[in-house]
Amino acid sequence: MHDFGMDHFVGERQARIFAELRAKGRVAAQDLAQAFGVSEDTIRRDLREMAGRGECERVYGGALLPSGQTVPLKTRISEQPDRKMVLGSKVVELLAEGSVVFFDAGSTNLAIARSLPEGFRLTAVTNTPAIAAELAGRPGVELIVIGGRVEPSVGAAIDSTAIRQLETISPDLCVIGTCGLTLEDGLTADIFEDAAFKRLASAASKNSLAAVTSDKLGLRAAFHVGMLQAPLSLVLEADADEVLVQELALRGVAAHRSDAAEPNNEKKSSRGNTP
């Protein structure tokens, strides 16, 4: 258990506890009291409060993750496989054969990797084990893994080791994951370190590209990743807001729309089809 230092706001401390919990799966009241330099009573109060909020499950001596909680990534994969695959194949169309591409963490980016056609020649760089495993052994793909401690809540290596290794690479394209997108705040992420890593990866690359599902449009997550400006490109779903796309065009951001997702039922037949 490491020493978290002495001065913390309440919410800050609870956030740390929550992070520790996600990382280790369990926390002991005694250890936390030691680590934060507060009494066990205070920690218990925190845990009680967090349990009330559903962030943890109290047990005698500490707390555990609420049962059924594991990697968000795996769950996110099963959420909307089809839509993400459609988006993914659209992104693949934009990849230049033979280029060096960094794949950031995120279920959407995993879908992109899955959509890569067999034999596509590419140098892939990633800090995300799930994406690396998907790409490993593909003929034509040269795979570079960014190492480091894998942050459980992100599912990727974003620590100082990873940053140092990233600094030795200048990809042609950074395929960036995002948790929210608004016109005012640009791309945002839920986790501080993750956002920082995304900024670095983006800065190191000649171009950036973000594939964003429509459920993230209009959302602003806590931490800023980057504004919507060149050399960023976006790939959006077919049902993305038209006004947004035009506004993006004004800012010099190329916004590609993925093709409509062929539901058997012609619900959205009014969409402009190629005649």
Added chain:
Amino acid sequence: MHDFGMDHFVGERQARIFAELRAKGRVAAQDLAQAFGVSEDTIRRDLREMAGRGECERVYGGALLPSGQTVPLKTRISEQPDRKMVLGSKVVELLAEGSVVFFDAGSTNLAIARSLPEGFRLTAVTNTPAIAAELAGRPGVELIVIGGRVEPSVGAAIDSTAIRQLETISPDLCVIGTCGLTLEDGLTADIFEDAAFKRLASAASKNSLAAVTSDKLGLRAAFHVGMLQAPLSLVLEADADEVLVQELALRGVAAHRSDAAEPNNEKKSSRGNTP
């Protein structure tokens, strides 16, 4: 039986017992008491409680899965086709909770990672994306990825970047993959750089362990990894040559045999008791 470590919350311990139960189909109170470092009374109390919850069925000396459960059958079906999983679970029994373990490349080592029970606390270090993806997000597992160019023929990062990163880590145990094992030449590998990396990983670790399927016994691959000598341990399949095992013992190499393919007949009633 594992050494499950010493500090557990009650619910955790019961969850582990339940996992063990699902995996093996039966648990003995004595073994569990030993494994968790608590008295048999405590284990009995756990089992009683779990039985009350319907998670197990109490029997004299331990507990079984409730009679209606289909789980053991399922497990056996999925285990049967894969000898490596049997080997893997044997290896997992030898892992100390809370230790730092390096997982080398190889399908056997992937099976070991798969066999890791849910919630097992471990710091895992690996240069193999497939293993990293398997371990990513497991509660209790702290995952460190060794980065670098992934050599396609090996499926792992073994280049200079990987070596440099490996040098910053000193695992408690190196779970090493191998392509061949003979008494004269020890462990050998098919690929030069891979063999070199294995040597380094092994040297950096306090102990080494190789799980070797019987088809590799007596084979000598082109490149030398290490001789059969302490602090190396081996885990072999049940049908491994008896002469080989005895010869290994002479050299101070602990050789564990995985259990034979389960004729459910090893009740311990006839076990040698201390008179």
Added chain:
DNA sequence: CGAAATCATGCATTAATCGGCATTAATGTG
């Protein structure tokens, strides 16, 4: 049947928890 192992129960001990109360510091109010 009879010995050895295992079990259930009660009791004692230790540690964690909860509720209440006092203290401190920040914030609000007259």
Added chain:
DNA sequence: CACATTAATGCCGATTAATGCATGATTTCG
């Protein structure tokens, strides 16, 4: 500015959970 209010925290005492040990009952098996 003085005073009330509130939030955060630590401390104390009563309560409860978890565990080990002792004892007598129960089961297993030769």
